[in-house]
Amino acid sequence: MTDAALTLPQGAVNRAIGATLASAAIWIGVFLSGFVIREPAPYELFMVVLIGIWAMSGLLTIPRAVMLPFLLLMVFNIGGVISMTQMTEWKNAPLYIASSIFLALSGVFFACVIAARPARLALVFNAWAAAALLTSLAAIAGYFHLFPGAEIFTRYGRAKGVFEDPNVFAPYLVLPALYAVHALLTRPARYLLPAAAAAAILSFAIFLSFSRAGWGLLLMCGVLLVAALFLNSTSGRFRLRILLLSLFAAAGAVVVLIVALQFEQIRTLFFERAQLLQDYDAARLGRFERHWIGLLKAAETPLGIGPLEFGRIFGEDTHNIWLKALFDYSWLGFAAYLALTVLTLAAGFRLLFRDRPWQPYLLCAYIAYVGHVLVGTVIDTDHWRHFYLLLGIIWGCIALEARHHYPRDDQGLAASSSR
Secondary structure, eight states, X not given: OOHXXXXXXXXXXXXXXXXXXXXXXXXXXXXXXXOBSSSSOHXXXXXXXXXXXXXXXXXXXXXXXXXXXXXXXXXXXXXXXXXXXXXXXXXXXXXXXXXXXXHHHHHHHHHHHHHXXXXXXXHHHHHHHHHHXXXXXXXXXXXXXXXXXXXXXXXXXXXXXXXXXXXXXXXXXXXHHHHHHHHHHHSOGGGHHHHHHHHHXXXXXXXXXXXXXXHHHHHHXXXXXXXXXXXXXXXXXXXXXXXXXXXXXXXXXXXXXXXXXXSHHHHHHHHHHTSSSOHXXXXXXXXXXXXXXXXXXXXXXTTOOOTTHHHHHHSSOOOOHHHHHHHHHHHHHXXXXXXXXXXXXXHHHHTTTSOOTTHHHHHHHHHHHHHHHHHTTTSOOTTOHHHHHHHHHHHHHHHHHHHHHOTTTOOOSSOOTTO
């Protein structure tokens, strides 16, 4: 065989290099989502450049299946622009809406790149897991003051990792934790130790965040994942494995909790945060009273009141994504957001248990998304970067399913100019 026969065509080499660089760029983008200690964060700066390069180079194709969520996200942000017209002074509103548009585009971008190559799902999940583990280790080190200056990774005595807020840090860790639990329950025995270690680190970091939303999200999503795997299997042996490993994991969590509560600092904050209602929830003009007042006021303001104005009027933000949509994005934005949520839940659920290579990723992302939708009633999830990443994963899988059934029809409505 000659040397020429062993040499790949230059075009194939260039395509291989391009694919490697594209994968590396996507991995870095997702990885940077775990480090948001200041704004604008490196994630925004990197992703703006990446999306721009992808679009200008003709690599970005929006599949037909992704067009409807894309349009709904755009209508949602048009509602934000309408809401701005109700403000006498715009202040930071233009920057806020610009960030909203960027996040919407980031979700669409991830849906498109996943739809183009299913193998990128593993890339996205691995990058997210790497970022989550690193920021979790920083949070644990900060909580226990393992080195000088480590307190930068805490806030008000709560672990926050490389995030601004413990209440965003904890939910960010939930999908990688589910991914680790899924591996623990379904992978061969050689994966048990690394999957268990990852799940333990992420769960402990969520615990140290003392975020009630994070705790509830992890518990609910974990139960849903175990139930989904159990019900979807017809193998008695696999079901037994799920039951045994789940019981072992629950027992281990109880033991860790008992040991952790031996530390006075942890015990005091745990029992304080473990109360279902805090003073700022049920007090006069507390969270829930503001929700009720906000609902009454929203009925009188179909055009909204402007981004961030609710907090200036009432002294605290809405802490409710539905009120946030009504006030910051007008009735039009609220209708678009509600439609997007219902559509995502319905379309994702329809595909949830189909035997596909991407089904494990869709299952974990969908369960995490359901949890985030519920958490949105007590927390404002509007500018959570990973929320839009979840949307991108789910709609990327929906587009893959559409292509699986109709390979010739799903050519995309924004085809690249190179075709």
